[in-house]
Amino acid sequence: MAQFRRPASLSPQRQEAIEGGVDPALKNEAAHESAAALLRETRENARPEVVERVLRLVEREGLEDLAALWSGAEAASLPGALWRLYVLHTWVQRDTDEVRRLFELGRSTAPGLTYLVGFSAPPTIDSMRVTLDAILSGAFTGDLSVALSRAGAVAMLAAYGSAHAADSPEARAELATTLGKPSTPEELTARAERLLHTGEALSEAATSAAAGTLA
Incomplete structure (x- = not known):
């Protein structure tokens, strides 16, 4: 049974072979190959430790x-979607109370998104x-489109909450x-825009995943 491997980056030899740094096309190819390999290997070896x-x-x-x-891959591509999913997961695990508060502020704007994430009560x-762990693991072991939809809903609700706070x-x-510490309206508006873009990209990727065209 194959061993779990982290996404493989470009080797130093391949980088040095390209004058002026890594060729954008080669970097894009490596992004897609590594994302697909990580997804494939995890699905094939979905043991708890993996x-x-x-x-x-x-x-x-x-x-x-x-x-x-x-991070340089197209937003609605597999590597672009996984990148945004990991960034969102990292933010929630690191600044959970902040995300929870923004999420709460955004719930009244789009209550349907709250149920899509999986909450029937205030988180x-x-x-x-736990929910973000489940979403991230579900992307690799369950329905990728559902996991991306749920992640997109988290980002959009936090975006609405940030806009409300602004x-x-x-x-x-x-x-x-x-x-x-205080946040200015300008800072909160800028955060809302970033989170909304992330949510929209994840939702678009989810649609592609459901259609079997996310690559």
Whole structure:
């Protein structure tokens, strides 16, 4: 049975062979190949310890390594979708209370998205972390389109919450208490835009995955 491997980056030899650095086409090819290989290997070896390694890939290898491989890929491609999924997962695990608060602020804007994520009640810190673990592992062991849809909903709800806080002094004050520092309306608006783009990209990728065209 094949051993779990982290996504393989370009070897130094291949990089040195390309004058002026890594050829964009070669880097794009490596991004798609590595994402497909990670997905394939995990599905073929979906033992608990393998799934756990996939969940903790960022902790083991660093977000920078994945960024070098996948962050430049098209948003609605497999490497682009996995990159955004790992970034979202990392943010939730690191700043859970912040995400939970933004999520709560956004729930009234689009309640249907809350049920898509999997919450029937206001999330707790523990349930946010467990849910994002389940979404990430589900992308590799379950229905990829469902996992990407759920992740997209998390990002969009947090985006709506950030936009609401940008417009509401009361919400900003509550958020400042959570974060231990204030955020300006401009900062919150910029965050909302970033999160909305992430959510839309994940949702588009989910549609492609459901159609069997995500690559």
